[in-house]
Amino acid sequence: MNFSDSEIVASILGEVGYKPTRDMESADLIMINTCSIREKAEDTVRKRLQVFNKQKRQRPDLMIGVLGCMAERLKAKFLEEEKLVDIVVGPDAYRDLPKLVAGAEDGEKGVNVFLSREETYADISPLRLDSNGVTAFISIMRGCDNMCSFCVVPYTRGRERSRSAFSILAEAQDLFERGFREVTLLGQNVDSYKWENPETGTLVHFAQLLEMVAKLHPDLRIRFSTSHPKDITDEVLHTIATYDNICKYIHLPVQSGNSRILELMNRTYDREWYMDRIRAIRRILPDCAVSSDIITGFCSETEEEHRDTLSMIEFANYSMSYMFTYSERPGTPAAKKYADDISRK
Secondary structure, eight states: OHHHHHHHHHHHHHTTTOOOOSOGGGOSEEEEEEOOSSHHHHHHHHHHHHHHHHHHHHOTTOEEEEEEHHHHHHTTHHHHHSTTOOEEEOTTOGGGHHHHHHHHHTTOOEEEOOOOSSOOOTTOOOOOTTOOSSEEEEEOEEOOOOOOTTOOHHHHHOSOEEOOHHHHHHHHHHHHHTTOOEEEEEOTTGGGOEEEOTTTOOEEEHHHHHHHHHTTOTTOEEEEEOOOTTTOOHHHHHHHHHOTTBOSEEEOOOBOSOHHHHHHTTOSOOHHHHHHHHHHHHHHOTTOEEEEEEEESOTTOOHHHHHHHHHHHHHHTOSEEEEEEOOOOTTSHHHHHSOOOOOOO
């Protein structure tokens, strides 16, 4: 999602004469697009800013901006903490970048972290960065309404809103005509995509959108990420089964294999529900690859509960998984309500 956002930012800045460069020493403006999902991600940003600081000392006119979730979380405080930063912009405020950059050129530091209920950047054609000319991302929705207790995303990216299906189809068609052959439909939770056609009042859900994109051309392969276990319906699975050009791969984060821990995480499903969804995938899509996200050491988790996660890994037979120790994020319900009481050991 951050990579997709960077392509939107590059497009917006391109309108005012900026173009991307891989050479840091020739850059007039350096933007770092940040993630707040774990403490380690934020630590990496701070280390990267130290590298930029050396450039800034040699070239005082160099402008440095912080974009994305960390900008949203820390807001104006970031300018105080990181004296070298000139611009702080949240995920819904990228249209304001030309004005903020112009202000920074005149020595004026700028912040815009306004969270929108409508912004989807549907009308902006992303500038494909590091493109291989074959694969591309299409952001179909922004934000998240799930409110998992450990997660900072609803506070840094706002509430869910879905793009017009027509704008998504137009972007996919344009990519295909330019030679791209694979698109990944992106959302914090793609399965909860829901758009109402203002002319007909018809609701388009994710299964229908998936079918519409698949029908554009049989040579266009379609992937999507990320799915939430509570929303991955049989209708979506049957749609994947119907079209050969929809890749048989689902990223389905479990986070924990234990029902008590899942309840503390506010994941809105239990162990048996998740196992039922895996069974449905195996039944409807026998050759489907499934990957996952897993957190270990969540507040109050016991050894026995951890072993439920290990048995879930065996049951689901994941092709791969992103696995982390729990990282408490400031301001989340888990940080307010539960003690982070599991030792590193």
